[in-house]
Amino acid sequence: MLGLMQDQPLLISSLIEFAERHHGDAEIVSRRVEGDIHRTTWRQVAARSRQVANALEDEQLLFSDRVATLAWNGYRHLELYYGVSGSGRVLHTINPRLHPDQIAWIANHAEDQILCFDLSFLPLVQAVHAKCTTIRKWIALCDADKLPADTGVPNLVSYEAWMGQRSDVYPWPSFDENSASSMCYTSGTTGNPKAALYSHRSTLLHAYAAALPDVMCISARDSVLPVVPMFHVNAWGIPYSAALVGAKVVFPGPALDGKSVYDLIEAEKVTFAAGVPTVWQMLLGHLQANGLKFSSLKRTVIGGSACPPAMIHAFQELYGVDVLHAWGMTEMSPLGTLCTLKNKHLAQSPEQQTAIRMKQGRAIFGVDMKIVDGNGEELPWDGKAYGDLLVKGPWVVKEYFKGEGGNPLDTDAEGRGWFPTGDVATIDADGFLQITDRSKDVIKSGGEWISSIDIENIAVAHPAIAMAACIGVFHPKWDERPIVAVVKKPGGEVSRDELLAFYQGKTAKWQIPDDVVFVEAIPIGATGKILKTKLRELLRDYKLPGV
Numbered sequence: 001m002l003g004l005m006q007d008q009p010l011l012i013s014s015l016i017e018f019a020e021r022h023h024g025d026a027e028i029v030s031r032r033v034e035g036d037i038h039r040t041t042w043r044q045v046a047a048r049s050r051q052v053a054n055a056l057e058d059e060q061l062l063f064s065d066r067v068a069t070l071a072w073n074g075y076r077h078l079e080l081y082y083g084v085s086g087s088g089r090v091l092h093t094i095n096p097r098l099h100p101d102q103i104a105w106i107a108n109h110a111e112d113q114i115l116c117f118d119l120s121f122l123p124l125v126q127a128v129h130a131k132c133t134t135i136r137k138w139i140a141l142c143d144a145d146k147l148p149a150d151t152g153v154p155n156l157v158s159y160e161a162w163m164g165q166r167s168d169v170y171p172w173p174s175f176d177e178n179s180a181s182s183m184c185y186t187s188g189t190t191g192n193p194k195a196a197l198y199s200h201r202s203t204l205l206h207a208y209a210a211a212l213p214d215v216m217c218i219s220a221r222d223s224v225l226p227v228v229p230m231f232h233v234n235a236w237g238i239p240y241s242a243a244l245v246g247a248k249v250v251f252p253g254p255a256l257d258g259k260s261v262y263d264l265i266e267a268e269k270v271t272f273a274a275g276v277p278t279v280w281q282m283l284l285g286h287l288q289a290n291g292l293k294f295s296s297l298k299r300t301v302i303g304g305s306a307c308p309p310a311m312i313h314a315f316q317e318l319y320g321v322d323v324l325h326a327w328g329m330t331e332m333s334p335l336g337t338l339c340t341l342k343n344k345h346l347a348q349s350p351e352q353q354t355a356i357r358m359k360q361g362r363a364i365f366g367v368d369m370k371i372v373d374g375n376g377e378e379l380p381w382d383g384k385a386y387g388d389l390l391v392k393g394p395w396v397v398k399e400y401f402k403g404e405g406g407n408p409l410d411t412d413a414e415g416r417g418w419f420p421t422g423d424v425a426t427i428d429a430d431g432f433l434q435i436t437d438r439s440k441d442v443i444k445s446g447g448e449w450i451s452s453i454d455i456e457n458i459a460v461a462h463p464a465i466a467m468a469a470c471i472g473v474f475h476p477k478w479d480e481r482p483i484v485a486v487v488k489k490p491g492g493e494v495s496r497d498e499l500l501a502f503y504q505g506k507t508a509k510w511q512i513p514d515d516v517v518f519v520e521a522i523p524i525g526a527t528g529k530i531l532k533t534k535l536r537e538l539l540r541d542y543k544l545p546g547v
């Protein structure tokens with residue numbers, strides 16, 4: 001017997017309809033590439049996303065055709081999120097920090113038809129357009145009178161001229177909720193880019209989940225700042241969850257330096273912000289250097305790579321901001337776990353609570369996870385056994401776009417498909433996940449594993465160190481030994497031996513790195529993560545002392 005409830009597909013258009021009807025006057029504030037601050041509302045975003053949809057109809061774009069963006073976080077990008085997906089096309093957000101050849105490769109692989117870009121990316125578009133064989137129209141996200149002449153880019157129009165004259169009357173179509181809505185290529189810290197192809201259903205379920213109190217806890221009372229880019233796994237779903245709850249949204253545009261982000265937080269009374277550790281490093285640096293405090297910020301989600309305990313401590317203790325450590329990946333839309341305490345933890349000491357907050361957290365309802373040994377046998381949840389982390393759930397990929405790389409799932413005895421994350425982790429008895437490392441970054445020393453994350457966390461806890469990256473280097477006896485590359489803070493003084501002494505008592509003796517390499521900068525990838533592959537290349541001539 002079937003239930004007798006209404007059968008309504010979960011569609012992205014329903015989010016913008018809801019935001020318009022119930023939270024029409026909630027503000028959307030954007031710092032534009034031009035540098036000025038632009039203000040609009042959910043009501044206007046809804047109307048303009050319908051204009052976008054009408055413009056796409058006029059382009060004769062078919063259902064599931066791809067529309068790409070090369071854009072920072074801003075209201076026009078948000079209109080495309082809803083206009084493109086809501087009308088049944090697929091939004092392909094491209095990371096502009098990728099190499100131009102990689103961008104052309106991705107655009108061709110996705111068979112993008114139209115590409116919308118911020119004017120600051122015009123030089124990039126000029127460099128790649130001839131190689132992008134499927135794109136038939138280029139749209140600059142600007143007013144008609146801002147479009148430069150003689151760009152050399154064919155079929156180039158301004159966004160406002162393209163959509164501005166269209167009707168804002170557009171009945172959002174209804175279709176199968178499993179239809180594709182958006183796509184994102186993995187940032188490529190490993191192998192070739194592969195695309196996760198999200199559906200309306202996966203996006204809506206993720207949007208509900210992300211807003212939950214034990215997840216990002218966002219509501220109509222929040223002013224939300226996604227510093228995480230809209231080209232980085234849909235800004236962790238915030239553009240959807242913010243519509244679902246009717247939050248005010250503040251977009252930082254291209255200005256991600258500490259001062260710009262701080263000024264925006266203060267001016268727009270931001271209560272909740274989300275970003276990767278490298279961006280927060282710049283923000284904390286600005287606060288410390290200028291003796292500043294936050295007046296409105298209450299919570300921040302930090303994820304994308306391991307958040308050093310020193311950063312959690314600084315936000316929490318010095319600035320009174322709750323840090324929600326999160327783990328996820330492109331293939332997971334991206335949220336997997338988030339760290340919030342349970343009721344029973346409230347009676348614990350601040351030290352015990354801090355130890356929990358350092359972990360990546362508990363699975364969100366909808367995400368199932370397990371750790372397995374080398375034979376695929378499930379390992380206990382005791383906080384000690386570590387193994388390969390596998391996940392499954394309705395917002396986890398089952399295949400990559402165009403079947404790239406074959407079947408990505410491992411099938412268990414019950415025939416269920418699990419996605420191997422490539423991460424190594426422990427899970428404790430309360431279900432708190434702790435990422436030990438990425439499987440290829442783990443240092444294998446004499447048959448034992450050393451977590452590069454642990455080594456880095458200790459280094460950045462030293463007051464003179466701004467950033468650290470640990471890699472394994474060849475050792476004739478132990479196979480591999482860890483070394484740590486560090487960047488000193490401006491004015492920070494520490495010697496190799498002093499830093500090595502700093503490890504004493506903080507980790508097992510055999511896990512202490514064999515050497516410290518002082519560097520000017522550590523290579524950072526397109527989504528703000530440390531590029532260990534590049535670092536290994538840079539240090540390829542390095543030899544361990546005495547070996």
Ligand code: ADP
Nearest residue numbers: 186187188189304305306326327328329330435
């Ligand atoms: P890519 O896999 O191409 O780097 P993603 O943005 O999907 O791109 O990165 C996902 C990976 O980032 C995870 O598999 C994990 O290794 C790492 N990661 C994400 N969040 C955290 C975190 N809080 N702690 C440690 N590692 C993290």
